[in-house]
Amino acid sequence: MSFKRRRFLIIGGLTGLGLAVFGKQVLRPGQSTTATTPEVPPLQVATPTGQPLLRFAAIADTGSGDRNQFAVGKAMVQHRDRNPYDLVVLAGDNIYNSGEMSRIQVAFEEPYQKLLQAGVKFRACLGNHDIRTENGDPQVRYTGFNMQGRFYSYKAEAAQFFVLDTNGNADWKGQMAWLEQELSQSQALWKVVYGHHPIYSSGHYGTDSGFVKLFTPLFKKYRVQLYINGHEHDYERSQPIDGTTYLVTGIGGATLRPVGKSSWTAASTSRFGFSAIELYRDRLFIQGIGTDNTVFDQGMVPV
Template sequence: MNLKRRQFLLLTSLGAITTGLGWILTRQNTQSADLTEADTAIAANPLKKDLLLRFVSVADTGTGAKGQYAVARAMTLYHQKNPYDLVVLAGDNIYNNGEIEKIGEVFERPYQDLLKQGVKFQACLGNHDIRTANGDLEVKYPGFNMKGRYYTFSRGNVQFFALDTNGNADWKNQLAWLEKELSLSKASWKVVFGHHPIYASGAYGSNPDFIKTFSPLFQKYGVQLYINGHEHHYERTRSINGTTYLICGAGAGNRPVGKNEWTEYSTSNLSFAAYEVYADRIELSGIGTDNRVFDKGIIKLKSA
């Protein structure tokens, strides 16, 4: 495809979103799915009749640097074509030390287009966030919509559980709270998010203590999805005892990533994740700063 042809497609896509044209871009190699060129383009999809909820997740964002802005632009374009009003923000919201005075440059300006359109960010605390006042100022910041260091909220039949996974967390009370809330939940879909990984193939790797702590709880109470950051890459696991583990920590910077036997897809590319929730499944997409879908996965309501 010559330069003039690419420019024409780009201008047509930006100027005529209502026509439903997506960017037809060069196919990206994947590890887990043979995505066609049409699959990788972000199509214009209005809210579908059977769609219960659409949301996105991103983590390790708060640098205020060009990488964060690149991911934010991709999130905004996706919103234009696939409306959503919820972002799960999985920690390290303010680098390097959780200084709340930086909130304008690392949150409000990068995401201003989404915030102006009423998109709600639900945050949890990362290890960088607790370096100032133990993260208390972030917990109180209205834009992060935190009801505490750990909390729950619902969107229809989807219930979210936000955790403080830091080493100084109130683990005794938090774990008792989590089990109680999970046991009381009537939601069809249960999504837990925290900053630190449980299963990961990056610089830090999997956390054996977290596997022992959380995996039995997730299996017992039917948690279908755990979302986290800390590792600066994207990684989706297969269903492990009914739970898919999704890392979306390449929201501003990235690091190399490998893969394990339970890895369905991994990449170090700057990116975010998008989710479409239906009655019987969640359709999950990994989306890069080139506005292409590089990974697609299905989370079933109940799986082995």
């Protein structure tokens, strides 16, 4: 790989920090550009029936250790009582403010104590705050986050999950080669990718044009149906874009930020909560659930 290409990959990861380089444009909430806001048709939503193949929850920007995070954790327990699940996607910034493991109890073990005691498995990736302490290595080693490296994949029922390190100092050359190989070999009905930083977003940081160019051709080629991220402290669900739905779920406890809408936005809001996701044979069902246990958004993704 040429030096120029390596430089693009590294800087592409930095765009999540709000840097305007290599043609990236940071968008204000609701702002868009022709290159990053493809027109998509509205998706009709119908509540699915029958038992799902898999249920899981997704949260990000969680590790505040304050009452908001505890309220989200309580809502997740109450939802699980009605709709059992055993997996939580933890999409980065797991410990505020600097990923220090001295806060692991208040930022993770206490807010999700009942879930952990029930055997629910959290699968984490690293956020930009997490790498402030020893580059995130202590979190990679922490058994409660079930990480198999800085990027890794795992299977659950009919789904395969591909977990990314989207930070600027990631091993971009190795990671992108790994991702394409893993996607090309996957026979899973559902392919879900997650990392901390957004690809499409109407929030504070906006759509990342570098990541759009880097990831979306692979997602389209290998039929990735869902990408999950945080970093934006809001909730936003896109319409399917070339077959992929983009879900921002950075509402797990950190201070909220405003979010706008783009032409491809199906729903967006700023309120604490989490995403509940069900996989069926022919569709994927997403719900946004608040700390008051109300469903504030729901949408369907075709297989």
